Amino acid sequence: MAAVKSRAGPGAMQSASEGEEEGLIYMQCCGQEDVDAQKHRQHPVFQSPSGSGRVWPTTAAVQQSKTFTFPQSSSVDLPYRYRSPESVEMDEIMAAMVLTSLSCSPVVQSPPQRDPLPAAPGDMECGGGELSDSGSSGYWSWDHGSVSPAPSPSVTETDGSLGQPVDEGLQMELEQGGCDEPESRRCKSLSRGAYRCLWPGCGKVLTSRVGMKRHIRILHLGSGSEQSHREEDFYYTEVSSEEEPTTPSPVPSFFSGPWSSCSSTNSQSTPGPQEVLPPSSVLSQSAPSSVWQIHTEHLYQACTPIEVTMFPGSSASCDQPPPAGLQPRPQITTTRSRSVSVGEQWLQRNSAPTRSQTMSASPSRGHCSFRKGRGEAKKCRKVYGVERRDQWCTACRWKKACQRFPD
DNA sequence: TCTGCCGGGAG
DNA sequence: CTCCCGGCAGA
Structure with missing residues (x-):
């Protein structure tokens, strides 16, 4: 859903300056619906791009997209580096809008990534891409990528009230x-x-x-x-x-x-x-x-x-x-x-x-905080294995009730 | 047998 | 305190 939306927004924008395809790509990759968001958003419930940080890149990137087909990888950097004088103004505006939108729904980052099922591996990567490239630890990398998406939706549903x-x-x-x-x-x-x-x-x-x-x-x-x-x-x-x-x-x-x-x-x-x-x-x-x-x-x-x-x-x-x-x-x-x-x-x-x-x-x-017997949740030991004990939460390391994966 | 964690201990 | 681990109990 997010994806769709995002496309429309950005795509439209894009077309003006360049090829729609690029616009699309962008959207898919980074889930940049910022543009769209900016317009419509004032309400919390929107899914945001995979990373507040990323927002910028997109916006900025969009304008320079000519150069970059897949800005995602370097999304973070782009915004400021390749900014053209002209776009600066736009950027500012965009930025403001983005901020605004973000403010409403901070948690927003993942939807785009998740939704784009069909997308080629490259597409999905927006979040994942980054992860993978640097991710020596396959685990975390994709884990988060995929995982994080979950929260956002929940947010949407669950949190009607995103004040903070x-x-x-x-x-x-x-x-x-x-x-x-x-x-x-x-x-x-x-x-x-x-x-x-x-x-x-x-x-x-x-x-x-x-x-x-x-x-x-x-x-x-x-x-x-x-x-x-x-x-x-x-x-x-x-x-x-x-x-x-x-x-x-x-x-x-x-x-x-x-x-x-x-x-x-x-x-x-x-x-x-x-x-x-x-x-x-x-x-x-x-x-x-x-x-x-x-x-x-x-x-x-x-x-x-x-x-x-x-x-x-x-x-x-x-x-x-x-x-x-x-x-x-x-x-x-x-x-x-x-x-x-x-x-x-x-x-x-x-x-x-x-x-x-x-x-x-x-x-x-206070209530819930204390532990109960064994839960279904996997604990650090299972998750990381004994070999990677250093990645366990301290509690687990000390043979205490797991803090990271409480039941 | 494995796993999670309490209770206790060492430094 | 922090960090470990023996050992119990549940799965």
Whole structure:
């Protein structure tokens, strides 16, 4: 659906300047319906391109598409590099529009990718392409590609109210713009030794662990509970220099969609003087798997409980959330997904959409947080195997209840 | 037998 | 604290 839409929009646009085919290609590849989006969008429910970051490229790229048949691969870079003076203005406008649209539906990234079933391998790749090229780890790469799509739809359905996402989307964009090539480094550097709050909807980054814990405890867990003391760990992650190695990292650069959405809703979370927003930018461009992973691990946890609560239609109580809720959407992805994906998909879904309500729901989170016996979900061990133990979530590594793939 | 994770321990 | 692991219980 998204695909169709996108085509129409962009295609039309394209035709004016160039061949429609190119336009189409674009659309398919990158799912750029931005144009379209810009026009129509003001409502949350639209599917966005696979990566907020990507949005730009498209727009910009479109204009220079002559040169590039498949901008997707380098989508991130294009926008600024090849911009022609004329297009600048357009770009700005586009950018504004995109931002606007994004703001409404941050989570949006994947639909395009998913829908274009028929598309040749190349086409599907928009998101996947990137992944694959750098993705040494086939797993993650496609996983996310396919997985992420899931969330978006869910978002659409589930989340009628995307209030917060907005910030997020905007942020992403801004960051991209602000932290370009050189800038990005600077931004990145900030991330070193920082701790990022993984609480859904809160992307807060603090430089001190203690501070972060406090932040989590007070803002998210609630200062009272004793348990919370122990739990803070799971709600934040250390942001290290790893993020930086944009190019080098073998990992796929999946669009940061899901994660970012979850991470960067600062709006609600109080701003600390210490706050730094590097990660998101980094992620948006090319997130090293490691980082992403880290985030995800915690995300699962953070988002999980809430998600359950939120799902409107789902009667899912804390007790049996995953199975019921999960199956449906994931299936879409399932096609190419491997066994592992289940958990990941879940995560994806949660992380993105959840946010807005997260905040409100957060208080109640306590219920679900504790573990039950064995769930169906595959745990890190199964997913990664013992050999790749280093990729397990910390809990699993320590033989504790898995945080990444909660039941 | 494998897997997930509690409970406990070492550093 | 962080990091491990013995060992139990469920599948």
